[in-house]
Amino acid sequence: MSVLDRKFYRCDTLQVARALLGKKLVRRINGIELAxxxxxxxxxxxxxxxxxxAHRGRTPRNAVMFGEPGHAYVYFTYGMHYMLNxxxxxxxxxxxxxxxxxxxxxxxxxxxxxxxxxGAELTNGPAKLCQAFSIDKSLNGWDLTRGEELWVADYxxxxxxxxITTSRIGIDYAKKEHRDALWRFLYRF
DNA sequence: CTCTCGATGTTCT
DNA sequence: GAACATCGAGAGG
Numbered sequence: 001m002s003v004l005d006r007k008f009y010r011c012d013t014l015q016v017a018r019a020l021l022g023k024k025l026v027r028r029i030n031g032i033e034l035a036x037x038x039x040x041x042x043x044x045x046x047x048x049x050x051x052x053x054a055h056r057g058r059t060p061r062n063a064v065m066f067g068e069p070g071h072a073y074v075y076f077t078y079g080m081h082y083m084l085n086x087x088x089x090x091x092x093x094x095x096x097x098x099x100x101x102x103x104x105x106x107x108x109x110x111x112x113x114x115x116x117x118x119g120a121e122l123t124n125g126p127a128k129l130c131q132a133f134s135i136d137k138s139l140n141g142w143d144l145t146r147g148e149e150l151w152v153a154d155y156x157x158x159x160x161x162x163x164i165t166t167s168r169i170g171i172d173y174a175k176k177e178h179r180d181a182l183w184r185f186l187y188r189f
Numbered sequence: 190c191t192c193t194c195g196a197t198g199t200t201c202t
Numbered sequence: 203g204a205a206c207a208t209c210g211a212g213a214g215g
Contacts, residue, residue: 100207
C-alpha cells in the first residue's frame with residue numbers, strides 16, 4: 001500500500017482535504033497496526049482564514065503548520081482532547097487539514113479497548129479517532145511520509161458525486177465568510 | 190432521536 | 203482570565 005508522499009500534501013488545501021477522503025490512515029504501535037478509511041475532513045486555509053489557528057500568526061502551538069507539508073499537527077483542546085491535522089501547501093504557508101472521522105478497518109479490538117466503547121462511536125469524531133489511535137502531542141510534527149508510526153496511504157478511489165461539502169463545525173468565533181465557507185468534506189456511501 | 194450542560198487544562202490576551 | 207477546530211451523560215419526545 002503506497003504511502004502518500006510530500007507532493008500529495010504540497011497542494012491547495014481544499015484539494016487535499018477532498019483527496020484525503022477514501023485514503024487510509026495507519027498507526028503502527030508496538031508492532032500492531034491500526035487503520036481506518038478517512039471519511040470526513042476540514043480545510044484550514046492559512047493566516048487569511050479567521051477559523052485557522054494560524055490566523056493570528058505564528059505561536060509555539062501552531063508552529064508546525066508553518067513548516068514542511070506532510071507533517072502531523074496535533075494539538076490539545078477543551079482540557080482533554082487531541083486533534084489530528086495534516087499540514088499542507090508549501091513551507092511557510094500555515095495550512096492544514098483536520099481529520100474529523102474515519103471508518104475502522106484494522107485493529108478494531110485495540111480501538112475498542114482505548115475508547116472503552118464499541119461500534120459507531122469508535123472513530124466518528126476528531127477527538128475520538130485520536131483516542132482510538134493513541135495520537136497525542138508526542139506525534140506533533142511527525143513526518144507522515146516516513147511510513148512509520150503514523151501515515152496515510154492510498155486505499156479507495158472515491159467518485160466525486162459521493163462527496164458532500166458543508167460549512168465547518170465548531171468555529172462560531174470565525175468571521176461569517178469563513179463560518180459559511182463549504183470547507184468540510186464528507187464521503188457519503 | 191434531540192437538546193443542554195459540565196468537564197478540564199493549555200494557550201494566548 | 204477567557205476561550206477553546208469536543209465528548210458523553212442525562213433528560214425529554
